[in-house]
Amino acid sequence: MTSVSADRFADDYWSHKPLLSRAEELGQDFGDLFSLAAVDELVADRAIRTPFVRMADEGKLLDVSRYTSSGGFGAEIGDQLDSGKVLQEFAAGATLVLQALHRTWRPIADFTRDLVADLAHPAQVNAYVTPASSRGFDPHYDVHDVFVIQIHGEKHWKIHPPVHENPLRSQPWTDHSEAVARQAEGTPAIDETFRPGDVLYLPRGWIHSATALGGTSIHLTIGVSALNRWDVVQQLVAQSASDPALRSSLPLGFDATDAAALESLVQETVDALADQLRSSAERPDPIGDRLTRTLRDFTQPEPVSPISTVEALASLDDSAIVSWRQGLVRRIDESENQVHIVLAKRTVSLPGEAAAAVRSLASGEPTAATALVDLDADSSLVVARRLLREGILVLR
Template sequence: MNPSPHAGAERGSGNRPALSRCIRVGAAEFAADYWGKGPLLSTADTLEHDFSDLFSSEAVDELVSERGLRTPFMRMAVEGSVLSKDRFTSAGGFGAEISDQVSSEKVLAEFAGGATIVLQGLHRTWSPIIDFTTRLVADIGHPVQVNAYITPASSRGFDPHYDVHDVFVLQIAGEKRWRIHAPVHPDPLSDQPWSQHKAAVAAEAQNTPVIDEVLRPGDALYLPRGWIHSAEALGDTSVHLTIGMSAFTRADLVRRVLDRTRDDASLRSSLPLGLDLADPDALAGVLAETLADLVAAIQNDPPGVEAVGASLARRFTEVTRPEPVRPLATVAGLATLDGTSVVRWRLGLAGDLRLNGEKVLLTVGGRSLALPASCEPALAHLLSGASTSLSALPGLDVDDAVVVCRRLIRESVLVLER
């Protein structure tokens, strides 16, 4: 068996709880009608939960004043222009001799003067968002990052622009007016930023918006990559989260297919000696011959679904971070591990399970673990993502389950829940 990098009972059953917090429609309808296609506004009265458990104005003050943040985990901007880091950082002082630690005094001065605070990488620095992001990655199957934007009253942080990743905007505090315009460059790739189409973006921003709404606490907005947007805080300070989702694309699949053709002898051959690359007529024949050889190479050795999937799964593993583990609590729990202990597969950790004679090979995070073949039913059950007591693991008695799970917990494959 070869489960996805985000295997789990919730996703497998169609229930995507983290995603569902951000949308007023069902997950299936969102996938079919909105994902990568068009914006979706979800007001607080249409959502089951607000976002106060994820972030707050108090959290902003704590991060800025007490957590010792450094750049690039924070930046500041005024009317679209990013401030140099010396405007809001200073040396850390005795015991923290670093030059770019966030200075709460400098931040106060700039913020009071109208600068927007941008807290970057909250999926690495703020516990509730770390947990939420891990679950959202499992729900959507694409890498995720989270920033917070804290904008003073009646201030605009950035000019109209588009992002090269899909986003959810979650309004935390205050009110912000959002103007959304149609793309001028649909589905931009990561190396196709809005600055490459600056004039077209500015022109489109003068047209009637597709959406012109004020987001209030508990509201959420989904924007596919490429959709132009700008926002302005109204009244009091606005705090919102921007959840960036860097979607894998069909171009990524094509790239994996092309990578396989590197071993084809005809495609490894040199271009003709003295070829004038500026001469369209000379290049046309070479290009036509090369494309024909490329098609032939793909037809002669068609890429298998498993090979392409494994390649993209490796990339997914490289750019995402599995659920954090707690070393002290885990070691303490291992000391009392027994049949009543409850474990589950670590969220966001890719797993591959294969029988090999009298052994079952479990590949996780680039490592391979060999266990007795009798463990296969228990491992398959754990890979489903369900929380399970050791005594309930199929195919193992309690003593064997303790031995197997102790190893997998120490290897950071399983999480001990209780």
């Protein structure tokens, strides 16, 4: 998705500086991912509801009543996208934002799961549909990294260096709005027109704004909520709660205005915390587990087809091909006589002889339901049925 190698992107650009890759360098236009026709389908036919959609005009969000309504008899919920209202607002210059397309548009959902697997960071996708010569939002920065893919039309972007580097999710651009506005008046780092197939990588904190040119513009913004060192710090501090000294109460009558007493307390606490952090560094597995849970909590696995799966279970035979459900974050443990698939809120256990089959399936390779590793045909079918029913495997 960029014009440089994965290694060079990781070393020179990731979290450091923007990268604009032109369509001719990439050799693709992403038309199979999203399109103008896809926008019309989502607006007209999918009964999209808030907060999966919003509209803005010159940087200001419109009241939802201006573009939503009830769906009529049998669908009276009042926050459904109203295609007629959207037409009026879009024709008047408002930008349409389709949010969380990784949940509502299958090609983007599949693309996002693959991207998350490559990046090992959570990601989500919005589409910005802007009428001619319209600016959707004021200059601002995001608290997550983004990849911008121009899908349709042209849009002129201005990118400025950050005024607050590597912002956390709790540090929005509005905390620095005056500095952002001043920075946006300076010379841009990037001042370019994007055309279909162009891709921009933008680290969090970089200031940006965009204006559509000469016709409707559609671009995708892929937000990457990068796990960061502050996440590790928080996990380390949380782990330090196991130390009784760090859980102890302050002295009775402690006076926080007493400079000497406060200095002594802080120094004692820092020393105790440093000892605990050194101990945590020697056993980092719990922190790794917590970071894995964070990724899992922000990542949706591949959807399953519940009805057709249940229908297929009774007639499963050697023609059935199964594979691990993509994006399903898991841990596989083995005890003396069992293999355990540890999921977000439950653990699925199988006899120990299925361990090799489970580990092979977890690699992602499609496999015949009757030919799982180290199992005969009958045992393979038993394991395949169980894992299909548990939503761990899917039929291909």
